[in-house]
Amino acid sequence: MVASLLILTDFFQAADRALDYTSNLAGEIGARLVLLHVRRDSVLDPEMFTGQLSNLSQEAIALALNSVAGNLAVPVVAEVGHGQVAYALADAVSRHHPTLVVLGRPDYSDLPDELIQTTSLDILRTAPYPMLVVPHTLVTTTPPRRVLLAVDGESFSLGAHAGAIRHLLAALHAELTIVHVAPVAAAEAAPDPAIWDSAVQTGLAVELPKAVRTRTVVHHHPGEGILQAARPEDFDLVMVVARPRSFLGQLFHHSVTAHVLLHSALPVLVLPATE
Template identity: 70%
Template sequence: MAVSLLILTDFFQAANRALDYATNLALPLRARLVLLHVRRDSVLDPEMFTGRLSNLSQQAINLALNHVAQDFPVPVVAEIGHGQVSFAVADAVSRHHPALIVLGRPDESSVPDELVQTTSLDILRTSPYPMLVVPHTVVRGTLPRRVLLAVDGEAFSLGEHAGTVRQLFTALGAELTVLYVAPAGPNAEAEAAAALVTVQQTGLTVGLPAAQVRAVASDHPAEGILKTAKAADFDMVMVIARPRSFLGKLFHRSVTAQVLLHSTLPVLVVPATE
C-alpha cells in the first residue's frame, strides 16, 4: 500500500500552510496526499457560534477541494467528512492508514490556553496517531532534517508507530538531537545519556546518523523544550505523548499540550504505548 499523509483543510491560512508543508514532505516519502475537509454541521459543535468555522456550501467546498488538488507534484485524493472533526479523522484513518495526520495551528495567541480547544488535542484523545502540527507562521522551505526529540527519561515504546517515524526520518535524512530537560543537578549529564539509550531502544535511530544528546536545566520541561526548539538550530520538534497525559481532563497543562500550543517549529506528536 502506498504511503499516505492525511491533511485537514478548512481553506484558511493555517491549513494552507500545513498543506504546503505536507506536500514538501510527500516528495521524499513518495506519498500521496489525502485532503480531508470536515463540514462541522452539528448544532452541538461549540464553534458553530464563534465565527471560526467555514460556512461554505457543499458545492463551494467541492469546487475549493478540486481547485486545491490541481497541479500537485504528488497524487492527491480529496474527501469531505461531516460532524466532529475528531470522529471524521478517525474514520479517514481507518480507511487510509496514513503515515501522519497533518494539520495547521491557527493564531490563537490572544486566547488563554485553558480555553483553547484545538483540533489536535481532540484528535489525540479520540484516535491517538502520529500527528504533525504546523504553526500558521511556518512557510514551505527546505526539508526538515534537524529534529529535536524531547524525552522525559522514562522508558517508552511507540509500538507500530516506530516504523512509520523511522521511515519518515530515513527519507528525510534526519539528524536527531535527544533533549532531556530536568532541574539542575549533579547527575544531569548521566541522566541525559540514559535518555538517549531509551530512544535507541525504540529503534528510532536505526539507519540514521549518530544521535546527539543535550541536557537542559529547567524546573519546567515545556519551557525548556520551547527555549531550545529554535529555528536557528532545528527544523522540527518531536514529543512523545503518553496516554496518561492526553486522556486526562487537565491535558492543557501537560508538556505535550504546551509545546503544541506555543512552538514556533512544526511539532511531531507520537503517542506512546503503555
C-alpha cells in the same frame, strides 16, 4: 504500498500553510496526500458560534477541494467528512492508514492556554495517531532535516507506528538530536544513560545517516525547556512523546505536550506512546 499523509483542511490560512509544507514533505518521501475537509454541520459543535468554521456549501467545498488538489505536484485524494473532526478523522485513518495526520495551528495568541480547545488535542484524546502540527507562522516549507526529539527519561514504545516513523526519518536523511530537560537542582548531575536509551530502544535512529546527538537543557519547566532548545536556527522539527495518562486526563492543557504544541515556532510531530 505507497505511503500517505492525511491532512485536514478548512481552507483558512493555517491549513493552507500546513498544506504547502505537507505537499513538499510528501514529494520528498514519495508519499501521496489524502486531503480531508470535515463539514462540521452539527449544531452541538461549540465552534459553530465562534466564526472559526467554514460555512461553505457542499458545491463550494467540492470546487475548493478540486482546485487545491489540481494545484498540487504530488498524487492526492480528496474527501469530505461530516460531524466532529476527531471522529471523521478516525474514519479516514481507518481506511487510508497514513504515516501521519497533519493539521495547521491557527493563531491563538490572544487567548489564554486554558481556554483553547484545539483540534489537535481533541484528536489525541479520540484517535491517538502520529500527528504533525504546523504553526501558521512557519516561514519555510522545506522538508525537515534537523530533528529534535524530546524525552522525559521514562521508557516508551511507539507500538505499531514505530516502523513508519523510523522510515519517515530515514527518508528525510534526518539528523536526530535527543534532548532531555533537567530541573535546576539536577544541573550538576551526570545525565542518566537510561534517558537516551529510552529513545534509542525505539529503533528510530537505526536507519539514520549520522550518529544521534544528545543534549541536556536545564529548566524548571519541561515544556519551556523544550521550546528553549527547539529554535528555528538550530532545528526544523521537534518531536514530543504524548503518554496516554497525559492526553486522556482532564488537565491536558497543563501537560508538556500541550504546551509545546501551542507555543512551538517549529512544526511539532506528536508521537502517541503505548504504556
